[in-house]
Structure formats: C-alpha cells, structure tokens
Amino acid sequence: MAERFSWLESLLRPASLPASPEDFFARLPVIDTPRLTLRRMRMQDAPDIYAYSKDPEVARHVLWDAHASIWDSRAYLRFILRQYRSGQPSSWGIEEKGTGRLIGTIGYMWYSGENSTVELGYSLARDRWNQGYMTEALQAVLQETFEVLHINRAEAQHFTDNPASGRVMLKCGMTLEGTLRQRIFHRGQFRDVSLWAITRADWEKQHRST
Numbered sequence: 001m002a003e004r005f006s007w008l009e010s011l012l013r014p015a016s017l018p019a020s021p022e023d024f025f026a027r028l029p030v031i032d033t034p035r036l037t038l039r040r041m042r043m044q045d046a047p048d049i050y051a052y053s054k055d056p057e058v059a060r061h062v063l064w065d066a067h068a069s070i071w072d073s074r075a076y077l078r079f080i081l082r083q084y085r086s087g088q089p090s091s092w093g094i095e096e097k098g099t100g101r102l103i104g105t106i107g108y109m110w111y112s113g114e115n116s117t118v119e120l121g122y123s124l125a126r127d128r129w130n131q132g133y134m135t136e137a138l139q140a141v142l143q144e145t146f147e148v149l150h151i152n153r154a155e156a157q158h159f160t161d162n163p164a165s166g167r168v169m170l171k172c173g174m175t176l177e178g179t180l181r182q183r184i185f186h187r188g189q190f191r192d193v194s195l196w197a198i199t200r201a202d203w204e205k206q207h208r209s210t
C-alpha cells in the first residue's frame with residue numbers, strides 16, 4: 001500500500017482518487033446506488049440508528065449489544081465521527097432514497113496497509129431485511145474498495161448460524177474460505193465463524209468487460 005501511494009503516483013493521480021488511505025477514510029466518498037445513498041453519518045442520525053439498533057434481533061449476530069437508549073446510539077456516532085476526523089477505518093450510513101431514513105450501516109472493521117486488506121461489516125433495520133438492500137450496498141462498497149481505495153483483498157465474517165449474511169456475501173461474489181471453529185467468545189459461548197473473502201483477481205475476473 002505504501003508503494004501505491006508513493007509521491008510519484010500522487011503527482012500522476014487523477015483528482016478523484018484519494019491521496020492516501022487516511023484521506024479516503026477521512027472523506028468516505030458518497031456512494032450512490034439505485035435505492036440507497038451511502039454517506040458519512042452525523043449526530044442527527046441518532047434517532048434513526050436507535051430505532052433499529054434497539055432491536056435485539058438486529059443485534060443478535062453482531063458484536064455490539066442492542067442499544068439500551070438513544071445515548072448508546074449517540075456514543076456510537078461520536079466514535080464514528082472521531083474515526084472520520086482521524087482518517088481511520090469506519091462506516092457509511094445507509095440512507096434509503098425513498099424515505100430519507102438511515103436504515104443501516106456498512107463499512108470497515110479494520111484496514112491493513114501492509115497486507116492491502118480490509119474487513120467489512122454491516123447491519124440493517126429489521127423491517128428492511130430480505131429486499132436486497134444489503135447486497136446492493138455491499139456490491140457498491142466492494143466497487144469503491146477495489147477501484148478507489150485500491151486494496152487487494154476484502155474479508156467478511158459471520159456467525160455460522162447467520163446464513164442470511166453469508167448469502168449476501170455469496171451474491172456479491174465473495175468466496176467462503178472456511179469455518180473458524182469457536183473463533184469468537186460471544187455472550188458467554190465460543191461461536192463458530194464463517195470467513196469469506198474476495199481478492200482483486202476475483203474482482204477483476206468478475207467485472208472484466210467482454
């Protein structure tokens with residue numbers, strides 16, 4: 001990654017490309033899809049985030065606990081805004097175009113410049129499940145990740161008893177690489193995790209124009 005963002009490249013780079021990964025994470029470009037706008041979150045999103053994050057079903061298969069009050073949503077947003085400010089990996093808010101409502105988040109759990117790899121994660125309001133929204137969002141984020149952030153590998157994982165999330169990854173061209181047994185200690189038990197990934201070579205093969 002260090003090589004990709006060399007000073008020479010910075011001279012030759014089109015204005016639309018980020019100067020560095022930190023610049024990308026700080027700006028987190030708006031992504032437009034047919035039904036969604038992926039955008040930086042703001043404090044005013046707290047009520048929408050609380051509305052779905054208080055749902056135990058949404059929090060069942062994620063590492064964060066269901067929000068107990070809007071103060072949890074505000075604390076989450078403060079964390080995200082700090083990540084934007086410091087150019088660290090974070091998430092987009094998923095805004096539904098039809099309603100203007102923030103219905104979920106998608107973004108980077110971590111970024112390794114040395115290995116040119118990111119891990120992606122996401123969650124969505126329960127009343128919007130099974131309408132293809134997260135597939136639409138993940139496809140768009142993968143495109144941004146390979147073509148603008150320019151990494152070599154994107155990973156994602158889900159608990160094995162959350163097959164809907166694996167289905168989203170499959171539909172977006174990711175490959176199931178294996179099961180990590182008892183990988184995460186979560187709410188009192190060791191849970192198995194499915195690890196998925198897509199490499200730059202996979203991405204280019206899938207998107208090569210004929």
Ligand SMILES: CC(C)(COP(=O)(O)OP(=O)(O)OC[C@H]1O[C@@H](n2cnc3c(N)ncnc32)[C@H](O)[C@@H]1OP(=O)(O)O)[C@@H](O)C(=O)NCCC(=O)NCCS
Nearest residue numbers: 061122123124129130131132133134135158163164165167
């Ligand atoms: C997982 C999640 C993001 C999926 O988002 P979504 O917008 O509903 O996903 P999509 O509609 O794009 O695709 C879901 C797919 O899973 C399938 N599915 C749903 N429930 C399923 C189940 N129990 N078993 C197998 N497949 C299932 C759907 O049929 C659909 O596949 P299809 O299009 O082939 O019919 C959403 O359910 C969610 O936010 N859950 C709570 C948080 C979470 O689990 N986040 C992921 C942590 S790894």
